[in-house]
Amino acid sequence: MKAVLITEAGEVKAVDVDELQDLQDLCGGWIQGLPWKQSATDTLYLDEEGKIKGYGLNAKATEAMEGCLLPGDYIAGNALICGTDYETGEMADVSSAVLAEWTGGES
Numbered sequence: 001m002k003a004v005l006i007t008e009a010g011e012v013k014a015v016d017v018d019e020l021q022d023l024q025d026l027c028g029g030w031i032q033g034l035p036w037k038q039s040a041t042d043t044l045y046l047d048e049e050g051k052i053k054g055y056g057l058n059a060k061a062t063e064a065m066e067g068c069l070l071p072g073d074y075i076a077g078n079a080l081i082c083g084t085d086y087e088t089g090e091m092a093d094v095s096s097a098v099l100a101e102w103t104g105g106e107s
Helices: 020-027 058-065 096-103
Strands: 002-006 012-016 031-035 041-045 078-083 090-092
Touching: 002 058, 002 096, 012 058, 012 096, 020 031, 020 078, 041 058
Parallel strands: none
Antiparallel strands: 002 012, 002 078, 031 041, 041 078, 078 090
16 A cells, blocks of 8 residues: 655655554554544554654654644654545555645655
């Protein structure tokens, strides 16, 4: 499946993920999903222990989720935007609009 990776360092790129382990590898551990505020069909995944592990601020992902996080909260470490099929609960390709906005159409 096509996804968008937003690294802690600010790099944004399209990536392919096939299974849960891919998400965990890209995010750095056990994942937590947050509804992506810019699309009703996409989910932002991050390492649920990123702050505990000492990952740095992911400024791009935090800014994109402004208004969805508690005041003073932030996203630490890599973040991954994947599509979600809400009928089955399975992961799917990230929406084409989000892919185009974040990667300039890179696939």
